Amino acid sequence: QSALTQPPSVSGSPGQSVTISCTGTSSDVGSYNRVSWYQQPPGTAPKLMIYEVSNRPSGVPDRFSGSKSGNTASLTISGLQAEDEADYYCSSYTSSSTLLFGGGTKLTVL
Amino acid sequence: QLQLQESGPGLVKPSETLSLTCTVSGGSISSSIYYWGWIRQPPGKGLEWIGSIYFSGSTFYNPSLKSRVTISVDTSKNQFSLKLSSVTAADTAVYYCARRQRYTNAFDPWGQGTLVTVSS
Numbered sequence: 001q002s003a004l005t006q007p008p009s010v011s012g013s014p015g016q017s018v019t020i021s022c023t024g025t026s027s028d029v030g031s032y033n034r035v036s037w038y039q040q041p042p043g044t045a046p047k048l049m050i051y052e053v054s055n056r057p058s059g060v061p062d063r064f065s066g067s068k069s070g071n072t073a074s075l076t077i078s079g080l081q082a083e084d085e086a087d088y089y090c091s092s093y094t095s096s097s098t099l100l101f102g103g104g105t106k107l108t109v110l
Numbered sequence: 111q112l113q114l115q116e117s118g119p120g121l122v123k124p125s126e127t128l129s130l131t132c133t134v135s136g137g138s139i140s141s142s143i144y145y146w147g148w149i150r151q152p153p154g155k156g157l158e159w160i161g162s163i164y165f166s167g168s169t170f171y172n173p174s175l176k177s178r179v180t181i182s183v184d185t186s187k188n189q190f191s192l193k194l195s196s197v198t199a200a201d202t203a204v205y206y207c208a209r210r211q212r213y214t215n216a217f218d219p220w221g222q223g224t225l226v227t228v229s230s
Contacts, residue, residue, distance in 0.1 A: 001173060003156065036216040038157075045206060045223050046157065051216035089157050093215045097170055101149075104156040 004029065004090055004102035011108040017078040020105045022090030023071060028100055030071035034093035037066060037075045040104075041086040049088075050075060077107070085109045112137040114207050114221035121227050122201075128194040128226055132207030139188045140165040145210040146190045147217060148181060150203040158203075162210055163190055197228045 005023040012018040022029065022037075029035055035053045038046035048057055050066040053073060063079045073092070077084055090102040118130035132146070139146060147162035161171040163181045171179050175194070183190040194201060204225050208217040 034215040036214070038217070045220040046217070047220070048216055048218035051211070051214045051218075055214075057218060091157075091159070091215075091217075096173070098172060099147075099159040099162075099215060101157040101159060 001094065001096070001098065001100060004092060004100050006088075006090060006102040006105045008103070009106045009108065011110055012077075012080045013110045014080050014082065016080050017076060018080060018107065020075045020077075020088050020090075020107070022073040022075070022092075022102045024073075024092055024100065025071055027096070028071075028092040028094040029068065029073050031095060032093045033068070035066070035068060035073040036091045037064075037073075038089045038091070039084075039086045040089065046089060080109055082109050112209065112219055114209065114219065116205060116207050116221045116224040118224065118226070120225060121229065122197055123230050124198055124228055125196055128192070128197050128201060128205075128228075130192045130205055130207075130224065130226070132190050132192075132221060134188045134190075134209075139183065139190065140185050143212045145170075145212055146183065147208050147210045148192045149206045149208060149217065149220075150201075151206070151223075152200075152203040160192065160194075160205075164212075199228050202226065202228045 037050035040046040054066040145162040148160040178195045180193040204223040206223045208220040
C-alpha cells in the first residue's frame with residue numbers, strides 16, 4: 001500500500017488561508033470518512049487536529065477545518081498564525097482494515 | 111487525563127529484535143472503544159503505521175511489516191508492547207505509541223516518542 005499523497009510544502013502570510021490536500025484512492029479516502037489530520041511542530045509528537053474528515057477535537061481552534069471530495073481530503077487553516085508553522089499529516093482507514101498516512105506537508109508562515 | 115509513555119532500549123544491533131513497551135496511565139487499556147497502536151517516524155521522514163491491538167488481543171498490522179511485527183497487550187499492567195524482528199538500519203526511527211479511537215480511527219493522544227537506533 002502506498003502512502004497518501006500530500007504536497008511537500010505550502011506557505012502563507014499571517015492572516016491568510018492555506019489548504020493542504022491529501023489524495024488517496026477509492027480503497028481508502030474515497031470510501032471512508034475516517035480521515036484524520038495531525039499537526040507536528042519540530043521535535044514534538046503529532047497532535048490530532050481533525051477527525052472523521054471535518055470534526056475538531058475539543059481545544060482545536062475553529063481556524064482549522066477539513067473537507068473531502070472524492071478521493072481527496074483537504075485541511076484548511078484560515079487566519080494563519082506563526083504558531084501554525086509545523087508539519088501536517090493526513091491519515092485514512094483502508095478497505096484492508098489498515099491505516100495509511102500521507103507523506104507530510106511542511107507549512108511555512110512567511 | 112490519559113497519558114502514554116514509551117520505554118525500551120535506544121540502541122539495537124542489526125538482525126536483532128527491537129522491543130518497546132507503552133505504559134498507559136490515567137485510563138484503562140481495557141476500554142471497548144479504543145485500539146492501541148504503534149507508529150514510527152524515520153529521522154527527517156514521514157509517519158508510518160506499524161499496527162494496532164485491541165484489549166482482547168486482536169491485532170492489525172501494516173502488511174509491509176507484518177512478517178516481522180508482534181504487538182501484545184498486558185491488561186494487568188495497563189501496557190502494550192511492540193516487537194520488531196530482524197532489524198536493519200532502515201528501522202531506525204522515533205517510535206510512538208498512541209490510542210486509536212475504534213470508530214473514527216483517529217490517534218489521540220500520542221506518547222512523546224522514543225528514538226531507536228539500529229547500529230552495531
